Amino acid sequence: MKFVSPLMVALLLSSGTAEAQSSTSQPTSSPDLTGLWVAEVRNGPDIRGTLILIPRGGGLTADIAGFTVAVKQQGKALSFDLPDGKGSFRGIRSGRTIDGQWIQATTMSSATRYAAPVALRLDERGNWRGQVVPDDDHMTYYLPVSRGADGRYSTYLRNPERNQGVFIGVSSAELDGDVVRLIGTRRGQKKEEVIATGRRDPETGILSIPIQGTTFDFAPDTTVSSPFYPRGKTPERYHYSPPVQLDDGWPVSTLEKEGIDRAAIERFVQKLIDMPQDGVSTSQVHSLLIARHGKLVLEEYFHGYDRDTPHDLRSASKSWTNALIGAAMQSGVPIRLDTPVYQTMLGSVPADLDPRKKSMTLEHLISMTAGFDCDDSGDRPGDEDVMQQQSEEPNWYRYALNVPMAWNSGDKIVYCSMKPNLAGGMLEKIAREPQPEMFYRLLAKPMHMSNYHLFLQPTGEAYGGGGHRFTSRDFSKLTQLYMNNGKWEGRQIVSPEWVRKSTAPLRVLSPTSGQTYGYLWNSVTYDLNGRKLFAYFPGGNGGQVAMGIPDLDLVITFTGGNYADAVLFRSQREFVPKDILPAVH
Template identity: 50%
Template sequence: MRHTTCHPNALRIARFVSTATLLSLAPGALHGQGSASELVGLWEAKLRFGPDVRGPLTIERAASAWRAEIAGVSTAARILGDTITFTLPDGRGAFRGLLAPERGRGRGRIVGHWIQATTVANGSRYASPVVLTRAGSAQRWRGNIDPLADEFTMYLRVDPNADGSLRAFLKNPERNIGRFTRVAALERQGDVVHLLAAPTGGTKGEVLAEAVLREGVLSIPLRGGTYDFRHVEASAASDFYPRSHPGAGAAYAYRVPPPLDDGWPVATPEEVGMSRAALETLVRAIIDMSIDSLSSLEIHGVLIARHGKLVLEEYFHGEHRDKPHDTRSAAKSVTATLLGAAIQAGVPLSARSPVYQVMNGGRFPADLEPRKRALTLEHLLTMSSGLDCDDGDPKSPGSEDAVEEQTEEPDWWKLTLGLKMIREPGERAVYCSVNPHLAGGVLQRAAGRPLPELFHALIAEPLVIRRYWMNLTPTGDAFMGGGVRFLPRDFMKLGQLMMNGGTWGGRRVVSAEWAKRATSPLTTLGSQKYGYLWWVMEYPYRGRTLQAFYAGGNGGQVVMGIPELDLVVALYGGNYSDPVMFRTQRQLVPDYVLPAIVGW
């Protein structure tokens, strides 16, 4: 069931970390005999790629000229109307912002987005919000650049077999690289250590990488560079484990989430009709999960809200509330929510808006075939466009992999519009990430504003989301098919917004009608129901059936609402491209979360 939460971006890792990129390291010294047993245990390494451009940003007007300064670099800025832009040399970053009026002070703020350089970890650029305020002068503004950290963490677990050989697996919390660089065994020859794949057909597994062991450091060439692994002593803490050490669950005691200035009210379990003991059982079960194989369930966070109040917030494997997490395809639900918010705000769109007419400036292109004329925004939101795109088919020209890997057409909206129609719109739902991405294009064209600006004004500000990172296409447009990074508490707000019927903190963001329709079973994808880019499923519960809606993303990213219980659950994980990710919604929710409900 790849379509339910599997974001196809993860599948491209196999190509990025192919054997061709696993360059051998020359030992550079005579080989000693070395004992293979020295390799047994846990090893870990981290590479940080930047970005170096971060921190205070100053924009200043001197006479008729505008300049920007960031990270020791000063550059000219351009202003056109209320829009101010600048680009740093060598592709190190760019900025686009709006001079926003402030009551009684004229242009009091600059609200915009920083576009960071392409990341090494996943090959994307990201737009993150920046708000600059006046700083000591009517012509000087200052704010803070907060780019997404570009880093990779690797763990290598090595265990002995009865015959003295070594089995191993590679863990990587950011992308789950071990699923594609399938290390199964190690062999040592002096200073040289070979990382081997599993044997096939009775023959020895191929060499995936050649490492060098010197002075306790195991240097392995992997994605992005050479990682210097160091041995983790048995008594030392490591984020390889859910809570630093194995078997730490018994020491856990429930604690109320802290009240912050992010709009979430908090409560104890007893105040919202939940069992403290049951929640402790859930968290202890996660803490005590054994990480003994590549496919061990890796949960990064669990958050629960009831009656609109956050009641549980726990993180694992070194994740925390101030660290952004990938949402993968769960961010498709952001697209539907943003469209609903835009319609609520007066953007001239509806679910029935003709896609090709809007994208062509209000007129259908000449000689457009009837099926494309019939394509509406709702067809895109329900994955029933009829276009030749299928993320589950590697031969599909509109699959996400095909679109992202081709280089002939940088404009992915144009590419999608040019796909053939292979069925009537609405005839059948087929999971394809360019559908929601094109829906984002319809919105940007109708509103006449970039999608990051629309998201900031219509979603981020009313939901008190101050930090986020939107991934961009080659043309610099926001990719609306998934992959936005959020803080865990913030992304969970989308589920609560739908639960509230479209309001947050008493403020109307999307219409009640849109919230209901978006989370209703409108079509079927595979064996599951689907609304407007929200999944719909059912749980047996105390002799009856509960309907739940959820945003689902590869790796175990889930934000779920269960209206009958007034319950919102957020789960974050690191099992990218591994079917074990489905255990979060299929097992943890029915076996641990639902039994924690003891009253209203």
């Protein structure tokens, strides 16, 4: 379903669009494509809003978005499913609250599903009431067009949600009558080609261009506050202001009080605001947060993102898998580093099982040393893309268990997202509790997190290899929790020993960059004026980093949109050591 935002409609109907004016008042003139164009398609899901559980006839009836269905009850457990797979709910009643999970429906464009927490509270009428906020499936494309002295149009595609522009490779455009062509070289190809052919509507000026199977209607984006720019087209000079105090467990302070040079940080934020938007590989920083001495002192957002928008953390979510395992251990779940993988997942080990699989343990999975034939940078059987794109085996645990071995576990480290996902499956088997409920009970609730989405596998279990969505403030909490030796507001969430082992530089992950790895945590050492500073962090594709530097009692968090582009490393390799660390006293 194509969707044009009200803003776009207003722009098209207003008299301020030169293109629209020329197409109506001067139909014979040659239109000029120069300028910024934007298109958005929204695919749902449409089930959202207030969820009410109403006592009726000795049972409960669920009411949401025009649907009314019966609630199944088994003791304190409640659940219901909407017709046609439009969504489902499961929860546990405790006093005047029902702690639940909303499992959103897939959309027309994606088979991806997420689980989000929903807390229902008893109101004055005796009904249970809460808000369902699913992850919105939408795609946005910006097309900034400039014209050279030779009259040719140069352009590129910016896609903030998935950075598809780096794969599509558009570099120029042509307008032949009402026919629009986007030309470029696709990633992995050498020959320039016509990548997309669309049409310009002579009445409205809209450019309708098919991109990867979906038609996008591009309209001129003349808004001063366009998210294409870090802070709009003509931003004011940046002046620091401290973060807002919220009821989310974050104490706040100021840069000056916590020993950070305000002028230096202002210069850096201004640098991000002034970042030229001249190509698909321009750094796309979506948020920057800094905490020192356990207090949030800086919170800035860019390109239309804000504190209430959960961000795709990609592989940085692996560190949340580590935290959940550690929290489960702390709560008494009998899972250990030496817990065997196949015995746990299968119940009994087949006599003909590869001996190398029999000896595989949880520690091998979370240290990335399990000997499976997988490597996320290639196309081996266990690689994440290979596993997620195949359709023969929807159970990704079973798929992983059947991947052949390539070497003895523990011999070397090879990054593969299938491994931590299997570790999450072990935890779920042993705890006998779904991961979304366990995550809410052991991490989210005590750490005041309610606005997040856990990426689900086709069979409904949370995916432990990445893709969860969290707000930047909650993402920062993960690293602050480990900086606090596993405590949040005085409560021991994970043990100090788990923190120490998880963040230790156990193996070299990248000899080129010097990046090391522990248990689903990355680490690196910075050189600051001859002083070695050890830092550990969850890291994810696109520029998702929440850097903890114990010697400075400092947490630095970035989210970004440079997915599948080498510039994603700029935050941790350039901005942190060159722009931020020198400002810390």
